Every structure is written in C-alpha cells, then in structure tokens.
Amino acid sequence: MFRQTAQIPMLLDAQKFFNACNPSKTLKVEQPEDRQYYVDFSTVRGGNVIQRLQRTIALQPNVATCQLFTGHIGCGKSTELFRLKADLEQQKFHVVYFESSADLDMADVDISDILLAITRQVSASLEQVNVRLKPGYFIQLFGEIADFLQTPIEFSGEAGFSLPMGIGKVTAKTKDSPKLRSQLRQYLEPRTSSILEAINTEVLGKATELLKAKGYAGLVVIVDNLDRVDSSPKTTGRSQPEYLFIDRGEQLRKLNCHVVYTIPLVLIFSNELSTLTNRFGVKPTVLPMVKVKAREGTDHDEGMKLMRQMVMSRAFPHLSAAQRLDQITDVFESTATLDRLCRVSGGHVRNLLVLLYSCLQEADLPVQQTCLEMVIREYRDDLISAISNEEWTMLHQILKNQDNVKGEEEYQTLLRSMFLFEYRDDEGRWFDINPAIAESKKFRQGL
Amino acid sequence: MTDAQPPEEILVNDRALNKLIRAITLSQGNFSLILARCNYVGLRDQVVQQLKAQCPIALRELYLPASTKTLYTTIQSELGREQPQALMIFGLESVATVDQLLTSTNQVREEFRKHLSYPVVLWINDDILKKLVKLAPDFKSWAATSIKFEISNFELVQAIKQTADATVTAILEAGSGRFFIDVSASFKGFSNANTPDIF
DSSP: OOOOGGGGGGGGOOOHHHHHHHHOOOOTTSSSSHHHHHHHHHHGGOOOHHHHHHHHHHHHSSSSEEEEEEEOOSSHHHHHHHHHHHHHHHHEEEEEEHHHHHHHTTSSSSSHHHHHHHHHHHHHHHHHOOOOOOOHHHHHHHHHHHHHHHHOOEETTTEEHHHHHOOOOOOOHHTTTTHHHHHHHHHHHGGGHHHHHHIIIIIIHHHHHHHHHHHHHHHEEEETTTTEEEEEETTSOHHHIIIIIIIIIHHTTTSSSSEEOOOOOGGGGGGTTHHHHHHHHHHEEEOOOOSSSSHHHHBBBBHOOOHHHHHHHHOTTTTOOHHHHHHHHBSSOOOHHHHHHHTTTTOOOOHHHHHHHHHHOOOSSSSSSHHHHHHHHHHHHHHHOOOHHHHHHHHHHHHHOOOOOOOOIIIIIIIISSEEEEEETTEEEEEEOOHHHHHHHHHHHOO | OOSSSHHHHHHHHHHHHHHHHHHHHTTTTEEEEEEEESHHHHHHHHHHHHHHHHOSSSSSEEEEEOOOOOOHHHHHHTTOOOSSSEEEEEOGOOOOOHHHHHHHHHHHHHHHHHOOOOOOEEEOOOOHHHHHHHOOOHHHSSSOOOOOEEEEEEEEHHHHHHHHHHHHHHHHHHTTTOOOOOOHTTGGOSSOOOOOOOH
C-alpha cells in the first residue's frame, strides 16, 4: 500500500537494454520507441550537419537542390538521415528515403541503374499517397526493352498500370544476369539524356506538381547507402565512386527535385575532391566523430555528457536526462566505468555500442570495471592483429606530425579499418588514433 | 602445476563458451552478428559439441562449400523460408574466393539485418578476422568483439604427438623409399592457416 507504484517505468529492462545496444540496429527517429534513444550530437560534431542539409531544402522549396552527404563507418549517418527525413516531413515535404543497396548491385553500378532506382522508389512511394503516374516515355521505353530482352514485361497490377512494378520487373530480370544487365545498359546508355528528361518532366516534375496540389511543400529524395559502391579500380582505371560521382556527376545532379546522395567517404580523400565539388556545385557534408576529448587531449565535457546520455537513454528511455544520471549504478559499477567506456570509444557511436554489447554478452548488469577492461583488451586485439608494420609506421607518422590523412590509400588502410578517427572543431579537422589502440603496448613502444 | 587448478586456457574457453551461449540466448528473435574465433578445427568441433549440449537454443548449422561466392544468398537459398532460432556458419576459411565473398557481404549487409531475425554465429579464424577488418569493416562493426577459443599447450603437444605418431606409422607401413607424407591429412583435426606455426 505504501509502495510507490508510479516508479515502474524507472525499472531497468535488461533484455530491452540489450536489444537497444545491438550495434547492427539503426535508430529510426520516426518511431517513437527509437526517438527516445536518439541523442542530438550536433553541438559536438562541428556544426549541425543535418540542419544545414535541411535548411538548404526548406529555404528554397521551389528550386531543385542536390547535396552530398558522407561520414565514417558507424558514426550515425543513417540515423541522421532518418532525422532529416522526419524534420522535412514536419515541414510538409514528401520524403522518399531509400537504401540503394537493396535495388543495386554495389559491385557494379551505372548511372542508368541509379536513375531507374530513383524513378522506381519515387513512383512507388507516390502510389502510397494515391498519386499514380503514367509517364508515356517510360511506357514506350519499357515496351522496347521488353522486345529487346525478348520477354514480356507486365506493367499492370490489380490497380492498373504501375511504373514501379514495371521497373521492378526489369531490374529483377537483369539483377542476377550480368550479361542481360550489360545489354540493357548498352541499350540505355545512349538514351541517358532523354531518360533524364523524362524522369524530370514525367516523373519528378509531375509528382511535385501533384504533391503540391495535395498541400505538400515539395518532393525530397534521400538516397542512402550509395556510399557502399565498391571502390576497387575498374578496368578503365577509374574506381566506381570516381566514375559515378565525378565523371557522371553532372547527370546525377540534374534531377528535378531535392536530392541527397550519400557518397563514399573515400572521395573526400581523393585528389579530385575539387572536381567533385565543381560538378555538384556544393561541397560534400561530412559527419565526423563526436568529440569526447578536445584537440589538446583533455575531456570534452559536452561530448562526454552526450555520450553518457546515449548509453543511459538506452537503459532508461522514459527518464529525463538528469534522472538517468541518478541510475548509472544500475547499469555500471560506477560512473567511472561509464566514463571509461565513453572515452575509449573515441566518440564513435557504434564503437561504443560494440564495447557495451560485448560487456552485456559477458555478464549480467551492472557492468563491472574488470569486465569492461577485458572487453577493451579483446576489442583491441581484434583490431591490432590486422595492423601491418607499414601501417604502424603510417599511424605514427600522421600522429607525430599532426598530419591530415592524405590520399585514398591512407584513408583505406587507416580510417576505414577504424585505426584512426576524424574530428572537427572550429579550427578545422584533425585525426586521432582509436583510443583502444593507443593503449596497446605495440603502439606505445613505437612512440 | 597442481591438479586442483585447471590450465588457464580451459578457464578462458569456459568463459568464452558461456559468453557465446549468452550472446545467442539474449538475441533470440533479433538479428545479431556473433563472431566466434578459433584457429583449430579440432578444438572448434569440440566447442560446438559442448555448445550444442549446453545451449538451450536449437542451432541450425550451415557449412559453406569452398566454391561459395556470396554469403547472404547462400543463407537464403539454403534456408528458404526457414527461420531458425539461431544459425551457425562454418567453412568461411576454406572458401576459395573469400576476399570477394567478404567484400560483397559488406556491401549487402543491410539484407542480413532486414531479413534475418535470429542470431548468426560466424565461425572464423585469425586470418578471416584480419580480412573482416580490412574488407568488411562495416559488417564487422555490427558484431561485438570476437569470442575467442584457444588451445592449451597441453592439447597442442598432444596434437603434435599424434601427428608424429601417425607419420612414423605411415613411414613404417610404407616401407623405406616409398614414403610420402601428406601433412595436411595427418594433421586433419588442426588443419588451417596456422598449421605451419606448430612445426
């Protein structure tokens, strides 16, 4: 009778916490459950990256804009793009977000594939708000493709003609057959300009018009996962990212609506970065790590504060930020244990989850300091086993000279393997070693 | 060394086994990538036996043939609509074009978390772990730290002794002058990239 039953949401649900810490989980901010886990890191990431993307679109709703977005593995790109989607939807935009990796074969992508994927996704998403397009150009084009592939392509479903269905059928036919795909490309390639024009007038232009009639502010397409295109050099000597975004960037930027492409981070380290910027008329926006320490090496208080929240919100989603801090010892042996986790993560959000998830696999809550230390050692061993002697030298050199990472090779070996992290502050960017590796004997010996 | 104290490796492996069981059990109904690391096929088989005996979750096993090209589609075609409680994948180390397999797995990683709602235990060795860091860093970053099973010095010595015995027997049976050693065959239980280190 005297117990306070109102305290029930304060209880820690260990299983739910475990699930929320799974590093393979992306937060979908539009879902209320996930929204509670979302921490806005914009103040400690060198400018509000998402706000910039969002404002570019919202401030010129009637102009087509094209923006490039990229970032390090697991630093929260998809999560931030979901936030962008939610923000824009609040401002009455119709947002088509899609993972291009589901439509494309990332080892082998051409412009026509990207254009068709966008057309398909946009038209499918419009059908869901009862906007059906009947683009004459595509009806004719697919008739020709059907002849050429020598297979009939069914464009009509129960509800009549459907563009996404037709494109889906064509892509399904060619996805698993490199030969058919290359034939289709050879057929489409000389028609790229007219396809682009048809997409712009018959699909995107028409869609924007119909959406605006329904009260929408405009159409936005977010192409996620395009950063995953294979970056190994092709027979032409150009890598796929260079080919798509530099050689053919002109065409990608020509779409007649708001587009945000995720691009491979490697392009930022390419010596053709300025060409890329020229092609798109805009510099790519990079999402850096969360600063948990300042350039000088001291704790970055705000960054640490937000990282603590990122962990504690997963344990106590219903509590306020201040209340969560009172419950730290339900989850960790002490505040020092939580702080150690935040520091050693290097401000890399997925890295932090990997370490925490490993602790939770190891033993029940609260996470003990000894357990965390063991996990850090294991994490370090996993990474260090992959560092070659030349890479150690490269690492030392960059850190000693306070150099920037230059060139694609250094990027591929050091940043992509998560040996080195990138940070930004008002003075620009800097690189620091993954803190877990910094603690290794091997690294300290080389200092 | 006294009898009362088990060798450190056994404690390490017990802890690892316990962690693996917890990792599988706690991720029921969700996709979770679990890396189980072991350099010796013999030890791995032993661990899997123990795991099957102790884990309350039914484990579906999948052996990758050397000719496997892609991981996700292989799972898809092997399992069809079957949604096991947990899946264990073996044989990655013997896939001929493992570099390509890992690269493409990294690219299509979304498919795993979208379509598989159960824990996937990937058995790897040190070599594959290195390759994961370099070729599939995004995919790897979905997993907790690898759960490592080690061989004790005692077991290693036993294995070497067995191989030596087998070799001597082979020599005796073959008679002088007609002897041919197939090291990999006589070292079957322990064959992998690390075999040369033992000699």
